[in-house]
Amino acid sequence: MRRHGVPNRALSVRTLLHLPRLARPNGTVARQQVIAELNRNAARLQRDQQAIDSLIPKDKYLLPDLRFVRLGNSDADQVFSRLHYLRSARAGSVNFALVDPVNKLPVTLCSVSPLEWMRVGRQLQAQFGVPLGAAWDVSRVYSFDVAPVNAISFLLSKVRQVIRREIPSVQLLTTAVDPNLGFxxxxxxxxxWQQWMSIEARPYLYVDGIYASPRQLRTRYGGANLTELRRTHTGTRFEQSRAKLLDSVIYCCRLRGETAPVAVEDQRRLRR
Known part of the structure; x- marks a missing residue:
């Protein structure tokens, strides 16, 4: 995909997100379909990059040279809405970034917001004593190709410090890692951070061949039930993946003290 001028890592994640739409129930995809998806996603990623070119850092810096900042919603939302594989920003988030020392452009950034996943929140309360409302979620992370090694983990450590200091009611940070996308x-x-539980995968959803999360479907169409959407929006193609997907893994980090590991046999698998 070098001819498209897009980063391989970002292209790989986008393509992995869309291949389940084409996969047979046994998970296989024809080689020509993979190539077609790579080209299609590369072209879309190129357009997305061009749309926010002024926000994309071009120069490399060492990790100690980067500056930790709270990033404004305008810049963060543009990056997440264009370059994150979900192509959306989480409303109501607080955004943080490591920026370069010259142009102050975000090199690695993340958004943090109150945990809305009630099934996870209730398990955290029942098993680990974390009150409902005391957990926040790292809902988006994006790192540009020029980011130095360990930029994301360094940013996460800084975020932990500032949340602990400025929002004392927060006891825990969580995030969901999707292994189907290579994470x-x-x-x-x-x-x-420690792996504390997993949650059953649900099918990926697509609108006219483009991934859409249930949240995005509810925002755009007022619901996420594909049967109903097909009935009420006859000119739009709604699909879901058919191949079995791997469970998402929930990682956690306490804001005070050490985050204890959880033995594999004690890690609960949450149902949807």
Missing amino acids: IGSSYRAAN
């Missing part, structure tokens, strides 16, 4: 949680483990 393995290495940056979270490097920042001393």
Whole structure:
């Protein structure tokens, strides 16, 4: 995909998000379909990059040279809405970033917001004694190709410090890692987060061949039930993945004290 001038990592994640739409129930996809998806997503990613070119850092810096800042919603929302694989920003989030020392452009950024996933929140309360409302979620993370090694884990450590200091009611940070997209949680483990549970995967949803989260469907169409949407929006193609997906992994980090590991046999698998 070099001819498209897009980063390989971002392209890989986008393509992995869309291949389940084409996969057979056994998970296989024809080679020509993979190539077509790579080209289609590369072209879309190129357009997204061009739309916010002024926000994309071009120069590399060492990790100690980057500055930790609270990033304004305008810049963060543009990056997440264009370059994050979900192509959306989480409303009501607080955004943080490591910015370069010259142009002050975000090199690695994340958004943090109150945990809305009640099934996870109730399990945290029942098993770990974390009150409802005391957990916040790292809902978006994006790192540009020029980011130095360990930039994400360094950013997460800084975020932990500032949330602990400025929002004392928050006891825990959480995030969901989707292994279907090639994510393995290495940056979270490097920042001393621990895997505490997993949650059953649900099918990916697509509108006219483009991924859409249930939240995005509810915002655009007033609901996420595909049967109902097909009935009320006959000119739009609604699809879902058919192949079995791997569970998402929930990583957690206490804001005070050490985050204890949870033995595999004690990690609960939450149902949807």
